[in-house]
Amino acid sequence: KAGVTQTPRYLIKTRGQQVTLSCSPISGHRSVSWYQQTPGQGLQFLFEYFSETQRNKGNFPGRFSGRQFSNSRSEMNVSTLELGDSALYLCASSLPLAGDYNEQFFGPGTRLTVL
Amino acid sequence: AQTVTQSQPEMSVQEAETVTLSCTYDTSESDYYLFWYKQPPSRQMILVIRQEAYKQQNATENRFSVNFQKAAKSFSLKISDSQLGDAAMYFCALKSTGANSKLTFGKGITLSVRP
Numbered sequence: 001k002a003g004v005t006q007t008p009r010y011l012i013k014t015r016g017q018q019v020t021l022s023c024s025p026i027s028g029h030r031s032v033s034w035y036q037q038t039p040g041q042g043l044q045f046l047f048e049y050f051s052e053t054q055r056n057k058g059n060f061p062g063r064f065s066g067r068q069f070s071n072s073r074s075e076m077n078v079s080t081l082e083l084g085d086s087a088l089y090l091c092a093s094s095l096p097l098a099g100d101y102n103e104q105f106f107g108p109g110t111r112l113t114v115l
Numbered sequence: 116a117q118t119v120t121q122s123q124p125e126m127s128v129q130e131a132e133t134v135t136l137s138c139t140y141d142t143s144e145s146d147y148y149l150f151w152y153k154q155p156p157s158r159q160m161i162l163v164i165r166q167e168a169y170k171q172q173n174a175t176e177n178r179f180s181v182n183f184q185k186a187a188k189s190f191s192l193k194i195s196d197s198q199l200g201d202a203a204m205y206f207c208a209l210k211s212t213g214a215n216s217k218l219t220f221g222k223g224i225t226l227s228v229r230p
Contacts, residue, residue, distance in 0.1 A: 003159070033218070043206060043220035056217050090160065104218065106160040 002026065004093050004107035012113045018079040021110045025072050025093030031055075032074040033104060034066060037088040046089075049074050078112075086114045117142040119209050121221035128197045129229050135182075136192045136224050138207030147211045149183065151192045154223070155203040163205070166190065194226075202228045 005024045013019050025032050033056075034046040045058040049068035066076040072093070078085055088109045094102035119140045128134035140149070151163040166174045166183050173181050178195045194201055207221040 035220075042222040045217045045219070048217065058217065092160075103162055103165075108159050 004091060004105055006089075006091050006107040006110050008110060009108065010111045010113075012115060013081050014115050015081055015083060017081050018077060019081060019112060020075055020077045021089055021091075021112070023074045023076075023091030023093075023107060025074070025091075026105055029093035029095055029105070030072050031094045031102065032068055032072065033092045033094075034074070034076050035090040035092070036060075037090055037109070038086075043090070046076065081114045083114050085112065087112060117144070117147075117209055117211065117219050119207050119219050119221035121207055121224050123224050124222070125225045125227070127227045127229060128194070128201075130197055130199060132197055133193060133195045134197055134226065136194070136205050136207075136226065138190045138192070138221055140188050140190060140207070140209045140221075142188075142209060142211060144211040147209060149181075149190045150208040150210070150218075151179070151181070151190075152206040152208060152220075153201075153203045154206065155200075158203075160206070164192065197228050199228050199230060202226060 007022045031050045033048040035043050037043045046060055047066050048056040052068045063079045068074045088111050090109045091107045092104035094104045121138050147168045149166045152160050153163045154160045164174050164176045164179050166181055173183050180193045182191045204223045204225050206223045208218050210216055210218045
């Protein structure tokens with residue numbers, strides 16, 4: 001079974017531009033979460049989508065948004081890029097099993113550099 | 116709010132020796148899950164081990180085991196018979212029960228293994 005895939009793997013943008021990152025979950029997984037990883041702040045939760053609905057959201061400005069499609073693929077968008085948005089963006093997917101815990105499987109990440 | 120603290124940014128261990136990575140956390144919830152994730156250089160994050168807070172018995176997975184002290188809110192990872200492939204960044208993480216809870220990570224610790 002294919003793992004979580006993220007595209008593109010690397011991206012260079014300039015300040016003020018916008019960017020869209022894509023995540024394809026493992027087949028059958030319906031929950032997709034996004035994280036931002038930086039050396040200073042570590043891993044921070046951005047948002048989670050389940051069945052095309054945002055189920056949870058972290059403490060990020062409105063410039064960060066996301067969506068999920070009917071095939072569970074997800075995109076996140078960052079508008080008006082700032083230098084501080086340079087980071088590794090990780091996507092993770094999980095099964096919609098009953099109960100509270102579903103293991104999250106991570107993708108390789110998209111490395112975004114803002115110049 | 117829940118927090119996870121990993122106070123040691125780096126550790127080193129000799130191959131075949133044992134190393135313990137420390138983690139403390141804080142949460143007001145009585146039921147939650149704790150995790151250790153491994154992120155090798157330029158590779159995907161993978162789950163190493165997990166612990167349900169309601170279980171008193173410490174989790175073990177082959178060479179990996181945890182020391183879970185619920186009252187002290189401490190969750191350390193012990194790696195026995197360290198191998199070169201164990202070199203990676205290790206993250207401690209916490210997730211409360213409930214569909215809308217999020218995964219909170221510590222800042223991570225970089226483990227190097229000396230041959």
